[in-house]
Every structure is written in structure tokens, then in C-alpha cells.
Amino acid sequence: MSIAKEISIKINSIKNTKKITKAMEMIAVSKMHKIQKKMFLIRNYYNKIKKIIFNLLFLNINYKHDFIFKKNNSKKVGFIIVSTDKGLCSGINSNLFKLFFLKIKKKKINKKNIKIVSIGSKSFNFFTHLNYKIISYVNNINEFSIFKKIIGPINSIINLYNKNKIKIIYLLYNKCINTFKQEPLIKQLLPIKKNYKNFNKKKKYNNNYLFEPNKKKVISKLLIRYLETIVLQAVIENITSEQSARMITMSNASNSADNIIDNLKLKFNKTRQYFITNELSEIISGSMNI
Template sequence: MAGIKEIRTKIKSVQNTRKITKAMEMVAASKMRKAQDRMRAGRPYATKVREIAAHLMQAHPDYHHAYMVERKDVKAVGVVLVTTDKGLCGGLNTNITRLALSRLKEFEQKGIKVQATALGNKGLGFLTRIGADLVSHEVQLGDTPNLERLIGAIKVQLDDFVDGKIDAVYLATNRFVNTMKQDPSFIRLLPLPSGLSDPFQSAEADKAQEDAQVKSQYGWDYIYEPDAKSVIDDLLLRYVEGLVYQAVAENMASEQSARMVAMKAASDNAKKIIGDLELVYNKTRQAAITKEISEIVGGAAAV
């Protein structure tokens, strides 16, 4: 009977675990919709800022902002790693940290120094474990990206790029594709491409956007206040900040989607385990009852 008691305890334990994973699945599903809406709502802003900035630079080709300067001899780069603060979201953090680690090794093999920024507790722990040169970090981002909190951590990398301490800034984040798919992406944040193409779009979409810009025959004329240089400077800064905000929003949408899928898989596995344990429990109980009946019959026959 000790075996039956152990199996019954195990079933109860798995049932309690399934209740937790089922509740987490429902919470993640609720947060996922809000995160996806927030992510999609941020895309039109980044698109419009990118269009206006591209038009301004076409109108003033003689002015080259510091964010647009390509440096041939790359000796140092900055990497911004965007991860989640919590776990239980499948292989989301593992995939992006594995991609970031492979890129860091490539930079190391080329003799390029790397300074890192962590956005998210999991990324902070990862960069600390591998002994990376961590210059800034921001954790406990919550369920809603806050640009004011992100700027403080990112500004260190942006200022170092302008000062010439680093020659490029890269952004490692999970790009949201759909509920079942999230792609780990390692994109270049600075220097900005000449056409200001969207780093979160596919290559085919970027090519179509460039073709549309080439075919466009419209001229761009603006009235500036106070002057064109100040407007372009502020606009490109807002554009870079918008890219970072969009990266965090994409990662948060990916997090909730991955957590919902992971918790659903955990709940389904728990249900399967409960079924297997109940089958073993019934067989063990039946065997115990049969044994008791046999003992009673044997005792009666002996009397």
C-alpha cells in the first residue's frame, strides 16, 4: 500500500503543477494581445520618422550626421542585448544569447573589442557570466516598455559612438513574426544605413522600399525652425531611440507569445503524465486487491 500512497501523492503534485501552468498560460495569453497591439502601434511612428529623416537628408546631401558616418577600420563595437526579466518562456532567451555569444566570438577572433549593454535581467546575468565588458544595464522593464528608462542605458553607447570610442553599435533582440515564431536577430543600429531601411523588415521588403524611393520623382522642401542641422540631429536621435523602443516592444511581444506556448505545452505534458500515473495507480491498486483476495481465499481453504 506504500506504493499506492506514493503514486497518489505524485498525481496530486502534478495536478497542482498543471493548475499553475494553466493559470500562467491564460495570463500570458491576456498579456500577449496587449503586447502585440503595443508593438504594432509603435511601427507607424518609426516608419514616419524614418521617411521624414530620409527626405531631409535627400534635401541636404552635404550634411552628414555622426550617426551616418561609416568607419572603415573597426576596432571596437557596442552590443545591446535585449532579453526578458523572467524565465519560463521556452528557448526565447537561450536562442538570442546563443546568437549574441557567436557574434561576440567573431568580434574577438577579429581583434575587435566589445562593450555590452543589457536590457533585461536574463541578458544581464548572461553577460556577467561570460565576463563581458558591461558598460550599462536596465532591468525590471515590466510589461510596458518605458523609453525614459531605456534612454539612460542606451545613451552610453550612443555617446561613445559619437566620441569615436566605438565604431559601430549592434542590437540583439527577438523579432516577433507570429505567435508561434520569434526570430533572434542581430542588427546594426549605428551607423545608420544611407537609406534608413527598416532593420526589422526582411531583405525583400527593404528592396521594395528602396525601389519605391528610387522611382519617386517628388522633391522635398521644408521650412525649418530653428535650422536644418538641428532638426536633422533631433530627428535622427528620435529615430534611434524609436528603434530601441521597437526592439524592446518586439521582444516583449515575443516573450508573452513564447510563454503562452511553453505553458500550454507544460499543461499538456502534465495532463499526459497524470493519465499515465492514474493508469499505474489503478493497476497497482487492482494488484493489491487481487493479492488480498487471494490471501483470504487461501486462508479460508487452509482452515
Template sequence: MAGANTKDIKRRIKSVESTMQITKAMELVASSKLRKAKERVETARPFFTMLYDTMRDAAISNRDFSSAYVAKREVKKSAFVVIAGDRGLAGGYNANVLKYATQLMEGKNALVIPIGKKVGEYFSRRGYELHTEKYHEAEGLYLEDAYDIAQMLTAMYRAGKIDEIRIVYTKFVSMLTQTPDDLKALPLNFSEELTEKPAAKETLYDPSMVEVLDVVVPQYVGGLIYGAVTESFASEQGARRTAMEAASDNADTMISDLNLKFNRARQAAITQELTEIVSGANALQ
């Protein structure tokens, strides 16, 4: 009985050690990807900040709401660009952003543009309308892909097929902190800046502000999408690294506990054998 028990424990130790090797490897891969993802976020942020400032100034100049991108309209249908991961084992990363997106869509006629395999799987199972699954891999999405999505969405917006565009993603705060967030890409709404900024200092656009917006807005929306993708990818790697580090620590603790149980079981087996030998010798006497 004791021998069988020690064999089971040894088998369990080997199993946990194998799992620990996998989690350690995944932690190292996630750490490597996280470094590159952080560099991409830091490189992209200044461009998108400048783009945001340009769009704000253009919206302030269009006080008569002559542009379709600035004009207010009744929201009958909303397009949600939802960004999550392509795979699991990243703690609560996917679950948190998908739950957040579902809450935003509640009570709305929502059209979903999924970026990330988990998004397509999640919303297709729940009966949401998916416009396209062409860009379902978040890791392989580049700037030109973001611009393609933006061109498609802005064309639908101008045609009146959708009335607002929102981007749901995970904001990268630090390696330990990632928070779900959303951006309202269209219609352009800079109400605070419109009240704070003086009307006397306005920019002149040639040939006209409306034509400039028609060219710049798709790039602006594409920039927002790409920026959100970089933030989300860095968040995913940070969450996966944290999850795999915790899993490795738990596996190490389990191995220590199992080694202690193994030593106790082996000591008990040795004690039992000695007792049986002594008992047998006493019986022969």
C-alpha cells in the first residue's frame, strides 16, 4: 500500500514538473513579445496624439456641422470594433474586454467587427451580427489592415448604414494592470474643446474643411483602431506573462508539497518494514 502510494506521488510530481516547464516557456515567450509590444505602443502614441489634435482643430472649425462626420444624428445602428486575443491562457484578459463590450451593446442594434479569434467565437455564439471576419487575427493586424477597416466603416457611416463607430479594447497601463476601455470614433465629438477653445482663432482649410475631413477622417479612424490594437496586444502579453508566472509559482508550491508527502510516505513505508522485521524476529524467538 505504501509502495503504491509513493509511486502515485512520484507520477504526480513528474506531471506537475512537465506542466511547470510549459508555463515557464510560455512566460518567457510572453515576456519577449511584451517587450516588442511595449515598444510598438510607445512608437505609435505620438502619431495618434498628433492625429487627434488635428481632428479636434478641424471639428472646432466646423461649427456649422456641415460635415457628415461632425453632424449629430439619431443613433439607430452602432458599429463596434471589438479587440481581444487569438488564444486563451491570459488570465481574465479576454473575459474582461468581452464582458465590457457586451455591456456597451446592451439595448443597441449592434454590428460587430471582430479583431481576435476569441471575439468572433464569443459573439457568433450569442447571435450578434458580425460584419466581417477577415481581420479575426489580432496579432497579425497591421496599420494597412486598420486603414482598410476604417475605409469600410467610414463608407458605411457616410451612407447612413451605421450611425456611430465605437472601438472596444484593453488599455495597457502596466505589466500588472490592463483595463477595458472604449473610444467613440464617429461622429466626431469634441464638445469640451468647442466650449473651451475661442472662436476667433480658427484654421483655414483649402479647398474646404469638409473635403479635408473626407480625406483625414478615415485615416483618423484607422489610426484609432491600430492604436487600440497595439494597446490590446501589449495588454494580452502582460496578462499572459502574469498568469503564467502565477501558474509556475503554484506548480513550484505543489511540487514542494508533493515532495514532502513523498518523503513522509517513504519514511512510513520504511518504518512499517522495520516493524514487520522486528515482529517476525520476535516471533521466531
């Protein structure tokens, strides 16, 4: 019966594993629902501030700001890469890194000209291992300390842009399309693309704005807040994507555990039946020889 005993031990082991995956699934569901509320709020906030920014820029079409019109001869390119801190969340990190390599290949960007701000330990470990230049990083982000932790790294790369040490900055993250779909995205953060497609030029905009202390300072502050909001939204979207992906991964793992247990139970019963049949045969053979 040693074989049957081994099968029984395997069944118990997989049951214990299933308890863990089921618990992780429930934790991911809980975290996902919490961060989803913040995700929808930040999306609304982003849409509002974007509308205000482009409204002001449209009304002040001749206003020149470095975030929009600045050009320099630097060959350096900055990337803000938002990844997860933990694994077991499907392939959202690997898909994001693939998008990064596709971008640098398409733009023919030399490795030595790349500067990275890493948000999340997975991207930090990955690009450190590949010897990329990481100018700033932050790990162990949770929904309660997102803005405080990311503000420093964001400012570090924006300062390099202001000093003409970086020509362009890209932002990479996973956008949560829905609970079952996450999509890696890349956005140009700086310079800001001055795009008025969403604005009707025939519309009469209200230009009765009062600026304190002055127009330039107000628009400049709003542009900085706009950039911070884009990165903040990216981080929250990425956390939501992480929890959604982990929920699905753990659910699939639990279902796989059920299938394996069912197969092992069938094997256990067949093995047990085989040994019982053999014992009965031996008993019958013994009784016939008496």
C-alpha cells in the first residue's frame, strides 16, 4: 500500500497549496476593489486637469513653456517604468519590458543614452541586472503612500529635462482595461504634445480668467501638477492591473489544483482497488489449497 500512501500524501499537499492560492485570490480581490475606487477617481481628476490645461493653452496660444516647446541636442532619453513589487501576477511585467525593448529598437536608442526611473522592485531588479542607468527608484508602494513616494523620482528626471540633459521622457505602465484584461502602454511624458483635437475651435471659450500671482506662474504650476497626475494615474492603474492579474492567476491555480486532486483521487482508488483485488485473490487461492 506504499503507492496508495504516496498518492494520499500528494493529495493532501496539493489541498494545502490550494488553500494558499485561494487565500491569495481572496486577498487580491479585496485589494483590487479598494484600489479600483481610487483608479476611477484619479481618472476623473486627470480628465478634469487635462481639460483645464488645454483650455488655458488654447486661450494663450502664443504662450511658450519648456514642457511643450523645449528642444535640445541631447541624445539622452528618459524612461519612467512602473512595474510591480511582487510576482505571481501573470506576465504583466514581462509584457511591459518587451514593450520597452520594442520602443528602443524602433527609435534606435543606444543603451548608454537611456536613463531610467524605476517604480517597483521588479523593474529595478530587471534593469539593474542588465546594467541600465537607473537614476532614481522607489519600491514597496502601497495605496496609502503612492504620491509621497513617487514625487521625488518624478522631479529627479524632470530636473534633468529642464537642464537639457534629457531630450525626451517616456512613461511605461500597465493600464487596467477591465478585471480580465491588462494592457502595457507607453506614453510620451515630455515634451507635452500640444494637441487640440479634443477641442472645438469654433467654440467660444471663456477667457475671463483671473491669474494670481500671474499667468505664467499659474500655467507652469498646473503643467507640473498635470505631469504628476499622469504618473500617479499610471501607478494606480498598474497596481489595479497587478491585483486583477493576481486574482485571475490564483483562481486558475486553484482550478488546476482541483483537476490534479481529482486525477490523483481516481489513481488512488484504482491503486486501492488493485491491492484489494490481489488480497482477495490470495485469500481465495489459499482457501482452495486447504
